[in-house]
Amino acid sequence: MHDSPLLLGCDFSSSPSRQKTIVIALGYCTDGMVQLTELRHYRNLTAWQADLAAWPAWVGGFDLPFGLPRALVQVWGWPADWQQVIRHFSAQTRPELRVKLQAFCDARPQGHKFAHRATDGPAGSSPSMKWVNPPVAWMLHAGMPLLLDLNAHFPAHQAAVLTTPDIQNAPCERVALEAYPSLLARTLLGLAPQSRSLGYKQDDPKRQTPAQRDTRERLLHTLLTGAYPWGLRLSATPAQQALCCDDGKGDVLDAVLCLMQAAWSWQQHRQGHPRWGLPLDIDPLEGWIVGA
Numbered sequence: 001m002h003d004s005p006l007l008l009g010c011d012f013s014s015s016p017s018r019q020k021t022i023v024i025a026l027g028y029c030t031d032g033m034v035q036l037t038e039l040r041h042y043r044n045l046t047a048w049q050a051d052l053a054a055w056p057a058w059v060g061g062f063d064l065p066f067g068l069p070r071a072l073v074q075v076w077g078w079p080a081d082w083q084q085v086i087r088h089f090s091a092q093t094r095p096e097l098r099v100k101l102q103a104f105c106d107a108r109p110q111g112h113k114f115a116h117r118a119t120d121g122p123a124g125s126s127p128s129m130k131w132v133n134p135p136v137a138w139m140l141h142a143g144m145p146l147l148l149d150l151n152a153h154f155p156a157h158q159a160a161v162l163t164t165p166d167i168q169n170a171p172c173e174r175v176a177l178e179a180y181p182s183l184l185a186r187t188l189l190g191l192a193p194q195s196r197s198l199g200y201k202q203d204d205p206k207r208q209t210p211a212q213r214d215t216r217e218r219l220l221h222t223l224l225t226g227a228y229p230w231g232l233r234l235s236a237t238p239a240q241q242a243l244c245c246d247d248g249k250g251d252v253l254d255a256v257l258c259l260m261q262a263a264w265s266w267q268q269h270r271q272g273h274p275r276w277g278l279p280l281d282i283d284p285l286e287g288w289i290v291g292a
Contacts, residue, residue, distance in 0.1 A: 002028035006058040009258030014142040025255035036236040061179030061262035064139040065128030067287035069115035090145040123292035124193035152176040155276040156287040181257035201250025208248035261290040
Protein backbone atom coordinates (compact mmCIF):
# COMPACT_ATOMS: atom_id res chain seq x y z
CA MET A 1 0.00 0.00 0.00
CA HIS A 2 1.46 3.33 -1.05
CA ASP A 3 1.22 6.48 1.06
CA SER A 4 0.38 8.51 -2.02
CA PRO A 5 -2.02 8.31 -4.94
CA LEU A 6 -0.45 8.07 -8.39
CA LEU A 7 2.18 10.80 -8.75
CA LEU A 8 3.33 12.12 -12.09
CA GLY A 9 5.88 14.55 -13.45
CA CYS A 10 5.45 15.96 -16.91
CA ASP A 11 8.07 17.49 -19.19
CA PHE A 12 5.76 19.30 -21.61
CA SER A 13 6.04 20.40 -25.23
CA SER A 14 3.55 22.68 -26.97
CA SER A 15 4.24 20.93 -30.29
CA PRO A 16 5.09 17.33 -29.47
CA SER A 17 6.55 15.16 -32.21
CA ARG A 18 8.68 12.08 -32.74
CA GLN A 19 11.78 14.23 -32.24
CA LYS A 20 10.45 16.12 -29.19
CA THR A 21 7.97 14.10 -27.17
CA ILE A 22 6.08 14.96 -24.03
CA VAL A 23 7.51 12.78 -21.24
CA ILE A 24 5.60 11.67 -18.15
CA ALA A 25 7.30 10.00 -15.18
CA LEU A 26 4.91 7.96 -13.03
CA GLY A 27 5.46 6.86 -9.46
CA TYR A 28 4.38 6.64 -5.84
CA CYS A 29 5.74 7.95 -2.56
CA THR A 30 6.13 5.79 0.54
CA ASP A 31 8.01 6.87 3.68
CA GLY A 32 9.99 9.55 1.89
CA MET A 33 10.95 7.26 -1.00
CA VAL A 34 9.64 8.09 -4.49
CA GLN A 35 9.39 4.92 -6.57
CA LEU A 36 9.66 5.60 -10.30
CA THR A 37 7.35 3.03 -11.90
CA GLU A 38 7.12 4.05 -15.55
CA LEU A 39 8.22 6.55 -18.18
CA ARG A 40 5.82 7.38 -21.00
CA HIS A 41 6.39 9.36 -24.20
CA TYR A 42 3.71 11.18 -26.20
CA ARG A 43 3.95 12.43 -29.77
CA ASN A 44 0.67 14.35 -29.68
CA LEU A 45 -1.50 16.24 -27.21
CA THR A 46 -4.54 14.01 -27.73
CA ALA A 47 -2.82 10.88 -26.40
CA TRP A 48 -1.32 12.87 -23.51
CA GLN A 49 -4.70 14.20 -22.38
CA ALA A 50 -6.32 10.79 -22.86
CA ASP A 51 -3.98 9.16 -20.35
CA LEU A 52 -4.44 11.99 -17.85
CA ALA A 53 -8.21 11.53 -18.18
CA ALA A 54 -7.97 7.75 -17.84
CA TRP A 55 -6.16 7.88 -14.49
CA PRO A 56 -8.92 8.69 -11.96
CA ALA A 57 -6.73 10.09 -9.18
CA TRP A 58 -3.30 11.69 -9.41
CA VAL A 59 -1.09 14.50 -8.17
CA GLY A 60 0.90 15.93 -11.06
CA GLY A 61 3.73 18.41 -11.49
CA PHE A 62 3.62 19.94 -14.97
CA ASP A 63 6.45 21.91 -16.56
CA LEU A 64 4.35 24.61 -18.19
CA PRO A 65 3.10 27.98 -16.90
CA PHE A 66 -0.37 27.90 -15.37
CA GLY A 67 -1.00 31.67 -15.36
CA LEU A 68 -0.18 35.01 -16.96
CA PRO A 69 1.31 38.08 -15.23
CA ARG A 70 -1.34 40.26 -13.61
CA ALA A 71 0.26 43.34 -15.20
CA LEU A 72 -0.37 41.92 -18.68
CA VAL A 73 -3.96 40.94 -17.91
CA GLN A 74 -4.66 44.44 -16.55
CA VAL A 75 -3.22 46.21 -19.61
CA TRP A 76 -5.31 44.00 -21.88
CA GLY A 77 -8.39 44.82 -19.80
CA TRP A 78 -9.36 41.20 -19.29
CA PRO A 79 -11.43 40.12 -16.25
CA ALA A 80 -9.20 39.10 -13.35
CA ASP A 81 -10.63 35.58 -13.16
CA TRP A 82 -8.02 32.90 -13.69
CA GLN A 83 -10.09 30.36 -15.61
CA GLN A 84 -11.63 33.06 -17.81
CA VAL A 85 -8.17 34.40 -18.62
CA ILE A 86 -6.87 30.94 -19.56
CA ARG A 87 -9.90 30.18 -21.73
CA HIS A 88 -9.76 33.59 -23.42
CA PHE A 89 -6.03 33.33 -24.06
CA SER A 90 -6.27 29.80 -25.47
CA ALA A 91 -9.23 30.63 -27.72
CA GLN A 92 -7.09 33.01 -29.77
CA THR A 93 -4.63 31.98 -32.46
CA ARG A 94 -0.91 32.23 -31.85
CA PRO A 95 -0.46 34.85 -34.62
CA GLU A 96 -3.14 37.00 -32.96
CA LEU A 97 -1.50 36.62 -29.57
CA ARG A 98 1.96 37.31 -30.96
CA VAL A 99 0.78 40.70 -32.21
CA LYS A 100 -0.75 41.54 -28.82
CA LEU A 101 2.27 40.35 -26.85
CA GLN A 102 4.65 42.28 -29.10
CA ALA A 103 2.55 45.44 -28.75
CA PHE A 104 2.65 45.11 -24.97
CA CYS A 105 6.45 44.81 -25.01
CA ASP A 106 6.87 47.68 -27.49
CA ALA A 107 5.02 50.03 -25.14
CA ARG A 108 7.36 49.29 -22.21
CA PRO A 109 10.83 50.72 -21.48
CA GLN A 110 14.03 48.95 -22.46
CA GLY A 111 15.03 46.33 -19.93
CA HIS A 112 11.45 45.87 -18.75
CA LYS A 113 9.79 44.61 -21.90
CA PHE A 114 8.25 41.50 -20.37
CA ALA A 115 5.90 41.43 -17.40
CA HIS A 116 6.78 38.87 -14.75
CA ARG A 117 4.76 36.89 -12.26
CA ALA A 118 5.70 37.11 -8.60
CA THR A 119 6.92 33.49 -8.69
CA ASP A 120 9.46 34.15 -11.48
CA GLY A 121 12.01 35.75 -9.14
CA PRO A 122 12.36 32.98 -6.55
CA ALA A 123 11.87 30.26 -9.18
CA GLY A 124 14.29 31.74 -11.72
CA SER A 125 11.69 31.07 -14.42
CA SER A 126 11.07 32.79 -17.74
CA PRO A 127 8.07 35.13 -18.04
CA SER A 128 4.96 33.13 -18.90
CA MET A 129 4.11 35.69 -21.62
CA LYS A 130 7.36 34.97 -23.51
CA TRP A 131 6.72 33.56 -26.97
CA VAL A 132 10.36 33.00 -28.01
CA ASN A 133 13.47 31.48 -26.41
CA PRO A 134 11.75 29.68 -24.74
CA PRO A 135 8.16 29.89 -26.09
CA VAL A 136 6.50 29.24 -22.76
CA ALA A 137 3.41 31.27 -23.71
CA TRP A 138 2.63 28.63 -26.32
CA MET A 139 3.02 25.92 -23.68
CA LEU A 140 0.30 27.62 -21.64
CA HIS A 141 -1.76 28.11 -24.80
CA ALA A 142 -1.56 24.41 -25.74
CA GLY A 143 -1.62 22.70 -22.37
CA MET A 144 -3.75 24.63 -19.93
CA PRO A 145 -7.15 24.28 -21.65
CA LEU A 146 -6.60 20.52 -21.78
CA LEU A 147 -5.75 20.41 -18.07
CA LEU A 148 -8.81 22.51 -17.26
CA ASP A 149 -10.99 20.05 -19.15
CA LEU A 150 -9.85 17.28 -16.76
CA ASN A 151 -11.70 18.90 -13.85
CA ALA A 152 -8.57 18.88 -11.74
CA HIS A 153 -7.95 20.92 -8.60
CA PHE A 154 -5.33 23.68 -8.98
CA PRO A 155 -4.07 24.59 -5.47
CA ALA A 156 -2.25 27.73 -6.68
CA HIS A 157 -5.37 29.17 -8.28
CA GLN A 158 -8.30 27.79 -6.33
CA ALA A 159 -9.27 27.76 -2.68
CA ALA A 160 -8.57 24.54 -0.83
CA VAL A 161 -11.42 22.11 -1.50
CA LEU A 162 -10.00 18.96 0.07
CA THR A 163 -11.00 18.63 3.71
CA THR A 164 -8.75 15.63 4.35
CA PRO A 165 -5.16 14.87 3.34
CA ASP A 166 -6.25 11.34 2.44
CA ILE A 167 -7.51 11.23 -1.14
CA GLN A 168 -7.00 7.51 -1.50
CA ASN A 169 -10.77 7.09 -1.20
CA ALA A 170 -11.63 9.97 -3.51
CA PRO A 171 -11.29 8.24 -6.89
CA CYS A 172 -12.13 11.27 -9.02
CA GLU A 173 -9.61 13.63 -7.47
CA ARG A 174 -6.84 15.07 -9.63
CA VAL A 175 -4.44 17.74 -8.44
CA ALA A 176 -2.39 19.80 -10.90
CA LEU A 177 0.67 21.78 -9.81
CA GLU A 178 3.01 24.00 -11.80
CA ALA A 179 6.47 22.50 -11.66
CA TYR A 180 9.80 23.78 -12.96
CA PRO A 181 12.59 21.19 -13.16
CA SER A 182 15.36 23.77 -13.46
CA LEU A 183 14.43 25.12 -10.02
CA LEU A 184 14.97 21.74 -8.37
CA ALA A 185 18.06 21.11 -10.53
CA ARG A 186 19.64 24.31 -9.20
CA THR A 187 18.95 23.17 -5.65
CA LEU A 188 20.52 19.78 -6.32
CA LEU A 189 23.59 21.44 -7.85
CA GLY A 190 23.87 24.02 -5.07
CA LEU A 191 23.23 26.97 -7.40
CA ALA A 192 21.30 30.18 -6.81
CA PRO A 193 17.76 30.43 -8.30
CA GLN A 194 18.93 33.07 -10.78
CA SER A 195 21.76 30.91 -12.15
CA ARG A 196 21.31 30.27 -15.86
CA SER A 197 24.23 27.96 -16.60
CA LEU A 198 22.84 24.61 -15.44
CA GLY A 199 24.64 22.70 -18.17
CA TYR A 200 22.85 19.36 -18.06
CA LYS A 201 20.83 19.31 -21.31
CA GLN A 202 20.82 20.50 -24.91
CA ASP A 203 18.13 19.97 -27.55
CA ASP A 204 20.66 20.13 -30.38
CA PRO A 205 22.46 16.74 -30.49
CA LYS A 206 25.54 18.39 -32.03
CA ARG A 207 25.94 20.56 -28.93
CA GLN A 208 25.53 17.79 -26.36
CA THR A 209 28.71 17.16 -24.38
CA PRO A 210 30.19 14.62 -21.95
CA ALA A 211 30.19 17.37 -19.31
CA GLN A 212 26.41 17.66 -19.62
CA ARG A 213 26.07 13.93 -19.10
CA ASP A 214 28.31 14.17 -16.02
CA THR A 215 25.96 16.82 -14.63
CA ARG A 216 22.92 14.63 -15.30
CA GLU A 217 24.63 11.81 -13.43
CA ARG A 218 25.36 14.15 -10.54
CA LEU A 219 21.74 15.32 -10.42
CA LEU A 220 20.47 11.74 -10.48
CA HIS A 221 22.90 10.63 -7.76
CA THR A 222 21.69 13.42 -5.47
CA LEU A 223 18.07 12.38 -6.02
CA LEU A 224 18.92 8.74 -5.30
CA THR A 225 20.71 9.59 -2.04
CA GLY A 226 18.32 12.33 -0.89
CA ALA A 227 21.27 14.57 -0.03
CA TYR A 228 19.45 17.86 -0.57
CA PRO A 229 17.11 19.98 1.59
CA TRP A 230 13.89 18.10 0.76
CA GLY A 231 15.44 14.74 1.61
CA LEU A 232 13.10 12.82 -0.70
CA ARG A 233 14.89 9.86 -2.24
CA LEU A 234 14.28 8.50 -5.72
CA SER A 235 14.10 4.76 -6.32
CA ALA A 236 14.71 3.79 -9.95
CA THR A 237 15.87 0.68 -11.77
CA PRO A 238 19.28 0.65 -13.46
CA ALA A 239 17.52 0.85 -16.83
CA GLN A 240 15.52 3.90 -15.73
CA GLN A 241 18.65 5.55 -14.38
CA ALA A 242 20.39 4.93 -17.71
CA LEU A 243 17.50 6.60 -19.56
CA CYS A 244 17.86 9.69 -17.35
CA CYS A 245 21.57 9.92 -18.06
CA ASP A 246 21.53 8.93 -21.74
CA ASP A 247 18.88 11.46 -22.82
CA GLY A 248 20.97 14.44 -23.90
CA LYS A 249 17.86 16.61 -24.29
CA GLY A 250 17.20 16.18 -20.58
CA ASP A 251 13.49 15.47 -21.12
CA VAL A 252 13.45 12.22 -19.14
CA LEU A 253 15.38 13.71 -16.23
CA ASP A 254 13.16 16.81 -16.29
CA ALA A 255 10.05 14.61 -16.03
CA VAL A 256 11.62 12.86 -13.03
CA LEU A 257 12.45 16.23 -11.43
CA CYS A 258 8.80 17.25 -11.89
CA LEU A 259 7.76 13.94 -10.30
CA MET A 260 9.88 14.78 -7.25
CA GLN A 261 8.26 18.23 -7.05
CA ALA A 262 4.82 16.61 -7.12
CA ALA A 263 5.92 14.19 -4.39
CA TRP A 264 7.19 17.02 -2.20
CA SER A 265 3.91 18.90 -2.62
CA TRP A 266 1.97 15.74 -1.78
CA GLN A 267 4.11 15.28 1.32
CA GLN A 268 3.34 18.85 2.42
CA HIS A 269 -0.36 18.14 1.94
CA ARG A 270 -0.11 14.98 4.02
CA GLN A 271 1.46 17.01 6.80
CA GLY A 272 -1.54 19.33 6.82
CA HIS A 273 -0.40 22.26 4.69
CA PRO A 274 -3.62 23.91 3.42
CA ARG A 275 -2.15 24.78 0.03
CA TRP A 276 0.06 21.81 -0.82
CA GLY A 277 3.27 23.52 0.29
CA LEU A 278 2.64 26.71 -1.70
CA PRO A 279 2.64 30.14 0.00
CA LEU A 280 -0.75 31.03 1.43
CA ASP A 281 -0.79 34.61 0.11
CA ILE A 282 -0.10 33.98 -3.58
CA ASP A 283 -1.97 35.76 -6.36
CA PRO A 284 -4.53 33.22 -7.67
CA LEU A 285 -4.48 34.87 -11.10
CA GLU A 286 -0.75 34.31 -11.53
CA GLY A 287 -0.25 31.09 -9.57
CA TRP A 288 2.99 29.73 -8.12
CA ILE A 289 5.70 27.18 -8.91
CA VAL A 290 6.22 24.28 -6.49
CA GLY A 291 9.24 24.86 -4.29
CA ALA A 292 9.75 28.54 -5.15
